[in-house]
Amino acid sequence: MQSAAAPTRAGSRLCTRCGERKAALKRPKTLEQICRECFYIVFEDEIHQTIVDNNLFKAGERVAIGASGGKDSTVLAYVLSELNKRHKYGLDLFLLSIDEGITGYRDDSLETVKRNELQYGLPLKIVSYKDLYDWTMDDIVKAIGLKNNCTFCGVFRRQALDRGAALLKVDKIVTGHNADDIAETVLLNILRGDIARLSRCTFITTGEDGPIPRCKPFKYTYEKEIVMYAYFKKLDYFSTECIYSPNAYRGFAREFIKDLERMRPRAILDIITSGENFRISTTTRMPEQGTCERCGYISSQKLCKACVLLDGLNRGLPKLGIGRTAKVGAGADGSGEQQGKRAERRNRSSLQGKHGNLDF
Amino acid sequence: MAAASSSSCGGAGCGAHCSSSTSSSVEDAPEGILDRLSISGAAASCGKCGGGAVVVVAGGVGLCGECLRAQLFGKFKLAVTSSAMVRPTDSVLVAFSGGPASRVALQFIHEMRSKAIESWDASNSQALPVFNVGVAFVNESALLSKTECEVEQATEDIKSIVSSLLPGDKAMHLASLDDVFSSESKDGESRLRELVGMIADDTGREDLLQCLRMLSLQKIALENGYTKIMLGSCASTIACHVLSATVKGQGYSLPADIQYVDTRWEVPVVLPLRDCLAQELRLLCEFDSLKTQQLLDRPCSGINGLVASFVARLREENPSREHTIVRTAQKLKPFPFNKFSANGYHDFLPSRLRPKFQDVDNDESAFSELLCLICRSPFSESELQNLESTRHKSQKKIDLYTAYCCQSCHFQILPGGRDLYDHFFSLLPRFWTERVDTASASHSSLRDQIEDYLLEDDDDGN
Numbered sequence: 140m141q142s143a144a145a146p147t148r149a150g151s152r153l154c155t156r157c158g159e160r161k162a163a164l165k166r167p168k169t170l171e172q173i174c175r176e177c178f179y180i181v182f183e184d185e186i187h188q189t190i191v192d193n194n195l196f197k198a199g200e201r202v203a204i205g206a207s208g209g210k211d212s213t214v215l216a217y218v219l220s221e222l223n224k225r226h227k228y229g230l231d232l233f234l235l236s237i238d239e240g241i242t243g244y245r246d247d248s249l250e251t252v253k254r255n256e257l258q259y260g261l262p263l264k265i266v267s268y269k270d271l272y273d274w275t276m277d278d279i280v281k282a283i284g285l286k287n288n289c290t291f292c293g294v295f296r297r298q299a300l301d302r303g304a305a306l307l308k309v310d311k312i313v314t315g316h317n318a319d320d321i322a323e324t325v326l327l328n329i330l331r332g333d334i335a336r337l338s339r340c341t342f343i344t345t346g347e348d349g350p351i352p353r354c355k356p357f358k359y360t361y362e363k364e365i366v367m368y369a370y371f372k373k374l375d376y377f378s379t380e381c382i383y384s385p386n387a388y389r390g391f392a393r394e395f396i397k398d399l400e401r402m403r404p405r406a407i408l409d410i411i412t413s414g415e416n417f418r419i420s421t422t423t424r425m426p427e428q429g430t431c432e433r434c435g436y437i438s439s440q441k442l443c444k445a446c447v448l449l450d451g452l453n454r455g456l457p458k459l460g461i462g463r464t465a466k467v468g469a470g471a472d473g474s475g476e477q478q479g480k481r482a483e484r485r486n487r488s489s490l491q492g493k494h495g496n497l498d499f
Numbered sequence: 500m501a502a503a504s505s506s507s508c509g510g511a512g513c514g515a516h517c518s519s520s521t522s523s524s525v526e527d528a529p530e531g532i533l534d535r536l537s538i539s540g541a542a543a544s545c546g547k548c549g550g551g552a553v554v555v556v557a558g559g560v561g562l563c564g565e566c567l568r569a570q571l572f573g574k575f576k577l578a579v580t581s582s583a584m585v586r587p588t589d590s591v592l593v594a595f596s597g598g599p600a601s602r603v604a605l606q607f608i609h610e611m612r613s614k615a616i617e618s619w620d621a622s623n624s625q626a627l628p629v630f631n632v633g634v635a636f637v638n639e640s641a642l643l644s645k646t647e648c649e650v651e652q653a654t655e656d657i658k659s660i661v662s663s664l665l666p667g668d669k670a671m672h673l674a675s676l677d678d679v680f681s682s683e684s685k686d687g688e689s690r691l692r693e694l695v696g697m698i699a700d701d702t703g704r705e706d707l708l709q710c711l712r713m714l715s716l717q718k719i720a721l722e723n724g725y726t727k728i729m730l731g732s733c734a735s736t737i738a739c740h741v742l743s744a745t746v747k748g749q750g751y752s753l754p755a756d757i758q759y760v761d762t763r764w765e766v767p768v769v770l771p772l773r774d775c776l777a778q779e780l781r782l783l784c785e786f787d788s789l790k791t792q793q794l795l796d797r798p799c800s801g802i803n804g805l806v807a808s809f810v811a812r813l814r815e816e817n818p819s820r821e822h823t824i825v826r827t828a829q830k831l832k833p834f835p836f837n838k839f840s841a842n843g844y845h846d847f848l849p850s851r852l853r854p855k856f857q858d859v860d861n862d863e864s865a866f867s868e869l870l871c872l873i874c875r876s877p878f879s880e881s882e883l884q885n886l887e888s889t890r891h892k893s894q895k896k897i898d899l900y901t902a903y904c905c906q907s908c909h910f911q912i913l914p915g916g917r918d919l920y921d922h923f924f925s926l927l928p929r930f931w932t933e934r935v936d937t938a939s940a941s942h943s944s945l946r947d948q949i950e951d952y953l954l955e956d957d958d959d960g961n
Contacts, residue, residue, distance in 0.1 A: 413750025
């Protein structure tokens with residue numbers, strides 16, 4: 140294989156990057172034809188560059204990787220531990236998993252994470268809804284059905300991640316949100332008119348004022364490339380959709396993004412650029428953050444969302460805190476029908492999908 | 500629902516001049532539209548007047564044709580008065596594409612003028628003049644595969660629509676898209692074709708045509724002494740534009756395009772139908788038998804087409820989604836050029852309205868934004884930095900032109916290879932490149948003076 144960059148025989152093009160090996164794939168982000176080795180290099184380098192450019196980590200930090208066993212977090216765990224060694228970030232990495240208690244889904248995916256623990260040599264911590272809230276998602280779905288269940292799951296997961304991170308005494312949580320996810324969130328926030336979230340959903344690090352900041356090293360990484368990386372590296376991941384998750388609204392936007400990507404791969408990055416550049420006046424602020432009177436978790440209300448939802452579940456009023464309730468608080472009784480402009484603004488949970496209350 | 504899916508002008512803000520394409524098949528399926536919008540069964544009566552049969556459901560209330568008309572006219576009039584779009588001394592050029600949105604804009608401004616004339620006749624002093632209205636139609640058939648006969652037919656229809664507005668004193672300006680080159684080259688049409696042919700990206704081609712269309716309107720307005728251009732861009736068009744601009748990475752400049760007023764242009768542009776949905780306007784045309792003509796519409800393609808069909812799907816899921824999208828975008832900060840701020844501009848307003856406009860914040864410099872050479876989008880921070888660095892390197896003029904293009908135009912409009920740039924920029928209407936020439940002139944003349952003393956530090960100096 141000693142040839143110039145020109146394509147040789149028909150059907151076997153050379154990698155446009157190294158010009159030596161046979162091209163094995165078309166890079167989804169740029170449509171360049173490159174070889175497998177070069178793909179690994181550009182994929183990892185871009186993530187390294189994102190980490191360096193945004194000062195995501197400081198040496199000596201303890202970092203929890205939110206691990207679900209799915210492709211994003213598996214690749215994140217793998218790449219991050221590689222980069223940590225290669226570029227000497229000096230990080231202590233941990234895997235942090237949440238067990239929502241979904242039989243036939245989470246139990247299987249947790250097995251994957253447990254294997255990852257051994258494969259990558261990263262200590263694993265599992266926090267379960269059962270331990271934290273005394274409810275599993277299976278119980279919750281039994282109680283409330285398949286409507287709004289993602290609201291519970293999202294709110295609880297967000298808090299559970301923070302609780303788990305506190306137990307691990309980490310300085311940061313990293314999540315596997317990729318460029319497609321972020322582009323989708325930008326669109327959804329436009330569709331639902333949520334200017335406050337629109338201004339923050341493209342931040343690479345969120346929650347810096349809170350106890351444990353979260354960041355997204357895959358902010359500019361395409362989902363397709365993550366899948367490709369996992370496929371070529373034969374990483375061990377779990378690829379089943381949550382059995383409770385069908386979410387038509389997100390599905391709409393996701394499908395649109397896939398169509399866009401097919402037509403113009405850079406559209407995903409362009410959406411993120413737009414999201415970063417929107418002229419949003421600085422007066423658009425989220426409500427003041429306080430702490431929950433019951434559990435001490437950050438909250439803009441007297442009680443945090445998780446406590447309100449839990450309260451509803453325990454009192455047999457699962458609609459409490461869902462949708463447009465007039466008052467979120469200890470005294471509010473479950474009159475889910477009441478509408479109020481202010482409450483509406485505060486309480487957008489019904490459109491939050493699986494991303495929980497303040498994330499995204 | 501042929502009407503819904505073929506809808507829409509694909510956003511890219513085909514602006515008024517095309518907002519119309521929203522209803523390409525009105526003629527084919529009026530029944531279908533009426534069916535879809537009306538409440539099932541004729542039993543329901545108007546939620547507002549309690550009288551007529553409901554033809555449309557707006558904001559949860561069923562409205563009869565009369566009330567729909569009143570509501571749309573109310574929105575139009577509010578938009579016109581609340582941002583002082585039309586002054587008594589103005590001469591307004593309505594960009595009429597033949598579609599329902601611009602048809603309604605034409606109808607409404609015509610009615611406002613008729614009323615103004617009536618009160619002028621009745622007033623004792625007759626102190627304030629009545630604004631003037633003209634109509635422009637930009638013919639794009641040069642790029643469409645239409646027979647001459649069809650084009651002629653369509654143009655005749657357009658003319659007859661305008662002349663049917665009585666009193667028939669409205670000037671009608673028919674222009675062809677290639678007229679924008681008329682002052683510089685004999686064969687505008689082939690130049691237009693060549694320019695468009697150089698663009699590889701479907702979406703880019705469509706967006707360039709959109710820019711040329713605006714240039715064409717500006718030309719008509721300037722040559723005929725109009726002081727405002729009125730587009731029929733409606734909420735549905737703007738919702739599409741919001742999404743497609745986001746998808747093209749134009750998030751920074753987006754708010755510039757969606758305000759009632761846009762004074763970036765030599766002749767300011769106003770969008771009084773920003774709050775009306777395309778299907779309401781279409782329905783009004785049906786109801787009032789306002790004739791439309793959309794034979795010469797270009798179907799939208801590429802990103803714009805994709806966004807249009809996405810918005811159509813959203814609309815089916817929730818009819819007010821387009822309003823929500825527009826409202827989100829309205830919360831973005833507009834630019835200083837999105838309002839009339841010239842000295843004395845508001846003097847003609849009734850004194851009770853004037854104070855509303857007098858809080859013009861003086862801290863914002865009147866017009867400081869740098870605009871893209873092609874699409875006139877204001878530059879974002881990173882684009883400015885890029886421009887600065889190019890300017891300082893002071894290379895060939897072509898590099899400067901390129902730096903004066905926004906990221907989005909750079910990607911979707913500029914041709915593939917850098918070697919083609921020279922030719923591409925030479926094909927553009929000179930009006931565009933001239934702006935850069937004047938902007939750079941001062942800098943380069945300074946450089947010329949010290950040229951002999953500069954050392955070549957890179958290989959770009961040739």
